[in-house]
Amino acid sequence: MLGSTLVLALSAVAGVFASPLELIQRNEEHAEKRGIQPGQGNHNGWFYSYWTDGRGYIDYNNNAGGSYSVSWQNVGNFVGGKGWNPGSATRNVTYSGQWNAINQNSYVALYGWTRNPLIEYYVVESWGTYNPSSGSQRLGTVYSDGSTYDIYRTQRVNQPSIDGTSTFYQFWSVRQQKRVGGTINVKAHFDAWESSGLRLGTNHNYQILATEGYGSSGYASITVY
Structure with a gap:
């Protein structure tokens, strides 16, 4: 839409309207600048979603090794990043990067899924104007990697999941002292969740160091090691 409007406006100034073929070609060029298409796969030895x-x-672009970058403007909702498939309950995840969305609805998190049961989980490292666990009851805390994390559970009803539209729980650890970069002791969070009555599924799906945005604009460049 934006590409077509811009082409027509420039053509009108020049006194010549672009042909339909030119519009298609220019729109394709614009689309290529949007990075890769949504999906999952492997890149440079890392899983991405x-x-x-x-x-x-x-x-969104996959870069060398465990790196990716993403810029976004006025989005509805997106989430992307690099990591592993399957995930692990005992992994130490080390990452670094930049995240320019402090005054936006966005966050950087270790993000993953399990099945049996279907669970979506987040270890939130940094968040902007909206705490993603707002409105839910705090079930406990865990101290790990230099900060206290608040533990929450929320439920999603008839929402997108790795198994299509489903109803499922979300488990959260939300870091109080925000950061972008460091090491996440995954086992510490999983153990704390279980102690709070939150049991993950027995079948681990993917686990990535993700950037998510909702109704916002921003930029992030993250590397997982």
Whole structure:
């Protein structure tokens, strides 16, 4: 839409309207600048996952090794990053990077899924204007890697999941002292969740160091090691 409008406006100024073929070619060039298409796969020895609801502008790119970058403008919802498939309950995840969305609805988190039961989980390292666990009851805390994390559980009803539209629980550890970079002791969070009555599934799906945005704009460049 934006590409077509811009082409027509420039053509009108020049006194010549672009042909339909030119519009298609220019739109394809614009689309290429948006990075890879949403999906999952392997890149440079790392698993990646990138999902969007299709609203707004998102430019997600897989870079060398465990690195990725993403810029977004006026999005609905997206989440993307690199990591592993399957995930692990005992992994130490070390990462570094930049995240320019402090005044936006966005967060950087270790993000993953399990089955049996279906659970979506987050270890939130940094968040902007909205705490993603707002409105839910705090079930406990865990101290790990230099900060206290608050533990929450929320439920999603008839929402997108790795098994299509489903109803499932979300488990959260939300870091009080925000950071972008460091090591996440995954086992510490999983053990704390179980102690709080939150049991993950027995079948681990993917586990990535993700950037997520909702109704926001921003930029992130993250490397997982």
